[in-house]
Amino acid sequence: MRKNPIFQRETLGAAVLQVRSGRATSRTTLAKALGISPSTVGLYVDQLIAERFLNESGLNQGPMGRPRRILTTRPDAGWFAGVEFNAQRIQAIGVDFSGAVLASVVQVLPAEVTADQVIKAILLSVSKLAASTRSPLLSVGLGVPGLVDAKAGVGLHYAFIPDWNDVPVVERIGSRLNVPVILQNNLRAIALAERWFGGGHELSNYVILGPRSGFGVAMVQDGKLIEGAHHAAGEMGRWPWPLADGKGSSQELHHALSAPATWRRLAGVGLRAKLPEDLREGLAELASKQGPEWDSVCEDFARVIGCLQLLADTGVFILHGPLTMLGTRFCESITQTALELMPALGAAGLRIVPSTLGDDAGALGAASLAMEAWMPA
Amino acid sequence: MRKNPIFQRETLGAAVLQVRSGRATSRTTLAKALGISPSTVGLYVDQLIAERFLNESGLNQGPMGRPRRILTTRPDAGWFAGVEFNAQRIQAIGVDFSGAVLASVVQVLPAEVTADQVIKAILLSVSKLAASTRSPLLSVGLGVPGLVDAKAGVGLHYAFIPDWNDVPVVERIGSRLNVPVILQNNLRAIALAERWFGGGHELSNYVILGPRSGFGVAMVQDGKLIEGAHHAAGEMGRWPWPLADGKGSSQELHHALSAPATWRRLAGVGLRAKLPEDLREGLAELASKQGPEWDSVCEDFARVIGCLQLLADTGVFILHGPLTMLGTRFCESITQTALELMPALGAAGLRIVPSTLGDDAGALGAASLAMEAWMPA
DNA sequence: GGCTTTTTATTCGAATGCGAAAAAATCCAA
DNA sequence: TTGGATTTTTTCGCATTCGAATAAAAAGCC
Numbered sequence: 001m002r003k004n005p006i007f008q009r010e011t012l013g014a015a016v017l018q019v020r021s022g023r024a025t026s027r028t029t030l031a032k033a034l035g036i037s038p039s040t041v042g043l044y045v046d047q048l049i050a051e052r053f054l055n056e057s058g059l060n061q062g063p064m065g066r067p068r069r070i071l072t073t074r075p076d077a078g079w080f081a082g083v084e085f086n087a088q089r090i091q092a093i094g095v096d097f098s099g100a101v102l103a104s105v106v107q108v109l110p111a112e113v114t115a116d117q118v119i120k121a122i123l124l125s126v127s128k129l130a131a132s133t134r135s136p137l138l139s140v141g142l143g144v145p146g147l148v149d150a151k152a153g154v155g156l157h158y159a160f161i162p163d164w165n166d167v168p169v170v171e172r173i174g175s176r177l178n179v180p181v182i183l184q185n186n187l188r189a190i191a192l193a194e195r196w197f198g199g200g201h202e203l204s205n206y207v208i209l210g211p212r213s214g215f216g217v218a219m220v221q222d223g224k225l226i227e228g229a230h231h232a233a234g235e236m237g238r239w240p241w242p243l244a245d246g247k248g249s250s251q252e253l254h255h256a257l258s259a260p261a262t263w264r265r266l267a268g269v270g271l272r273a274k275l276p277e278d279l280r281e282g283l284a285e286l287a288s289k290q291g292p293e294w295d296s297v298c299e300d301f302a303r304v305i306g307c308l309q310l311l312a313d314t315g316v317f318i319l320h321g322p323l324t325m326l327g328t329r330f331c332e333s334i335t336q337t338a339l340e341l342m343p344a345l346g347a348a349g350l351r352i353v354p355s356t357l358g359d360d361a362g363a364l365g366a367a368s369l370a371m372e373a374w375m376p377a
Numbered sequence: 378m379r380k381n382p383i384f385q386r387e388t389l390g391a392a393v394l395q396v397r398s399g400r401a402t403s404r405t406t407l408a409k410a411l412g413i414s415p416s417t418v419g420l421y422v423d424q425l426i427a428e429r430f431l432n433e434s435g436l437n438q439g440p441m442g443r444p445r446r447i448l449t450t451r452p453d454a455g456w457f458a459g460v461e462f463n464a465q466r467i468q469a470i471g472v473d474f475s476g477a478v479l480a481s482v483v484q485v486l487p488a489e490v491t492a493d494q495v496i497k498a499i500l501l502s503v504s505k506l507a508a509s510t511r512s513p514l515l516s517v518g519l520g521v522p523g524l525v526d527a528k529a530g531v532g533l534h535y536a537f538i539p540d541w542n543d544v545p546v547v548e549r550i551g552s553r554l555n556v557p558v559i560l561q562n563n564l565r566a567i568a569l570a571e572r573w574f575g576g577g578h579e580l581s582n583y584v585i586l587g588p589r590s591g592f593g594v595a596m597v598q599d600g601k602l603i604e605g606a607h608h609a610a611g612e613m614g615r616w617p618w619p620l621a622d623g624k625g626s627s628q629e630l631h632h633a634l635s636a637p638a639t640w641r642r643l644a645g646v647g648l649r650a651k652l653p654e655d656l657r658e659g660l661a662e663l664a665s666k667q668g669p670e671w672d673s674v675c676e677d678f679a680r681v682i683g684c685l686q687l688l689a690d691t692g693v694f695i696l697h698g699p700l701t702m703l704g705t706r707f708c709e710s711i712t713q714t715a716l717e718l719m720p721a722l723g724a725a726g727l728r729i730v731p732s733t734l735g736d737d738a739g740a741l742g743a744a745s746l747a748m749e750a751w752m753p754a
Numbered sequence: 755g756g757c758t759t760t761t762t763a764t765t766c767g768a769a770t771g772c773g774a775a776a777a778a779a780t781c782c783a784a
Numbered sequence: 785t786t787g788g789a790t791t792t793t794t795t796c797g798c799a800t801t802c803g804a805a806t807a808a809a810a811a812g813c814c
Contacts, residue, residue, distance in 0.1 A: 065761025205606035228690025229582035313605025442791025
């Protein structure tokens with residue numbers, strides 16, 4: 001019998017990731033994918049099978065030679081929790097190894113919620129999910145609005161929860177659940193979700209556009225999230241911004257391109273106009289709109305994206321949040337306008353697309369944090 | 378006698394780096410700095426002493442205990458070459474382990490220079506440097522203008538040398554010199570020089586502003602250069618840019634803030650005005666200038682930097698190129714204007730400073746590439 | 755069936771690095 | 785002078801990983 005040393009969890013996770021993603025199906029292909037020797041892979045696979053993370057499911061005969069012993073992941077090996085919240089609501093989602101959603105819990109938070117109440121609600125949500133699953137919880141990801149120190153695991157600031165300042169979230173949640181807890185800004189978490197659940201499997205450079213009540217972006221360069229020296233990268237809502245339609249003097253970007261501002265501009269109503277009950281529906285009604293309002297909004301987005309592309313050269317922009325309701329036509333209009341305004345963008349190829357993740361994007365992002373911690377790339 | 382295995386060059390280099398930088402002076406401190414065990418460090422140090430990269434120079438008695446055997450680098454262990462060029466001139470510089478400049482060679486290139494001539498000039502420059510040094514050449518860094526694929530070692534495009542397209546520089550230089558050759562865009566190389574030779578020893582997030590004939594920036598996030606999906610990150614010269622003084626319609630950023638454009642604006646002359654013979658001197662004369670021209674230039678720079686800071690949150694901006702002749706007062710004016718225009722910037726601390734590297738910045742940047750390859754962080 | 759060919763998995767010896775313990779080098783106090 | 789006390793360095797055994805050789809499992813061919 002082979003000896004059974006304790007391997008690095010990191011490499012074990014990476015191995016599972018390769019199998020999960022279908023990039024490796026046998027010990028030999030796994031060795032190539034991980035860049036380690038076949039002999040070592042054998043040991044790793046032994047352990048992963050012993051720990052019930054992997055299965056051997058029959059043989060696969062190639063054109064010649066000894067057949068491969070096919071490796072598959074076991075969805076029941078464990079699950080990951082992802083929790084996202086804002087000042088109004090909290091959503092927790094459970095996913096298994098294959099990325100399938102096991103369950104989702106949404107809870108409305110009380111008005112003027114406090115940090116303590118949020119922490120309690122997170123714990124409650126996760127335990128609700130746990131009640132419906134028999135397999136063990138492997139890790140928890142938290143998508144938190146506002147400023148986040150991901151490394152320290154501290155929520156630094158969030159304007160809409162007054163006492164959300166320097167909250168040691170990872171410590172408070174982790175000490176209760178006894179599994180790894182990973183914290184990240186919610187928009188940056190969504191950027192990871194795009195890789196784990198969305199269409200961007202192979203992307204390593206892209207930008208998430210997240211216009212909601214403000215205007216933030218999350219940037220991924222070389223597969224890594226850009227956080228900034230003070231955890232504030234992507235907070236471009238305060239860019240000085242002269243409107244495309246020339247009305248009004250220079251203002252800040254989020255006054256022009258936040259989700260509510262975009263609705264107001266497209267709807268052709270003034271700043272005082274009441275927002276529709278459901279902003280998403282309100283925007284969906286405007287998806288087929290034409291005319292100068294549409295053009296001017298598209299031009300503003302095109303200029304923002306053009307600037308980002310020239311500066312960071314990511315090439316791919318994924319639109320998130322309520323504005324996805326404006327559909328692919330919106331993104332196409334922006335792309336076209338951008339290329340007209342800044343022909344230089346055409347050279348490298350500019351892709352602007354709406355996200356396919358839907359309403360669960362935030363929670364899926366949080367779950368991605370959990371998965372990424374367990375299965376590092 | 379201890380056995381003498383062949384260690385990873387990477388770790389050997391990292392060890393030398395720690396000693397070089399003064400962060401580690403003995404085997405024990407070196408072990409802590411590198412995060413490896415003291416026993417292993419002993420082996421590494423043995424090898425480095427055998428290879429004449431390190432010296433043991435006496436003992437250092439602490440307040441108690443066995444005295445440390447002090448480790449020092451040997452400047453004569455080898456040297457690094459850095460080469461920078463543009464369409465007009467080529468500069469090669471040789472530095473030793475301590476970062477001291479051994480020699481510098483400047484050569485004027487012929488008008489309408491070709492890629493082949495540049496390659497030859499690079500080889501000639503390095504061999505000129507080599508002639509004056511007895512110690513071995515360890516690696517060569519090349520700071521190349523235009524688009525560069527650093528990973529592949531290929532110069533992709535440079536507008537001012539017509540046939541500079543997809544030039545396999547690393548291959549062509551490396552095959553002659555038989556040492557590692559590292560390629561990078563020249564402005565990005567300068568960003569590294571700021572860490573190796575400038576004041577930014579401990580910086581891991583900063584931006585290099587390099588307004589010359591165009592307007593480019595180099596960004597470092599978490600200690601890593603941002604290159605972009607198509608190696609074009611930082612080429613923000615083509616941002617649409619409405620001038621601060623309101624004259625003229627919207628144009629591109631480099632028309633407003635390149636080094637010549639800045640001189641013209643500060644000098645108060647029109648677009649057709651002839652540039653001074655030496656732009657640096659011309660700018661130096663304007664360093665004490667006051668008035669609306671000065672204010673409007675500062676405001677434009679403040680807006681650019683403000684946008685970058687809000688987006689990438691690096692906190693530190695280092696001005697390079699001819700505009701450094703405008704001195705610290707220029708940077709202070711910009712800082713002040715930026716904080717007035719965008720008070721949000723004040724929170725995290727904004728620092729805008731002129732580079733201290735001087736005219737050799739480009740060549741020193743190239744040398745930094747060589748050093749960083751040999752001594753990875 | 756017995757042979758070769760091809761591909762995959764395992765075994766085995768060696769290399770590299772770590773942790774714990776031992777040794778070394780100094781100061782200080784008795 | 786001798787015996788701690790303290791800190792640095794080295795020794796030694798063990799764990800992990802790799803490379804090369806070997807074994808295994810099939811297909812094709814005679």
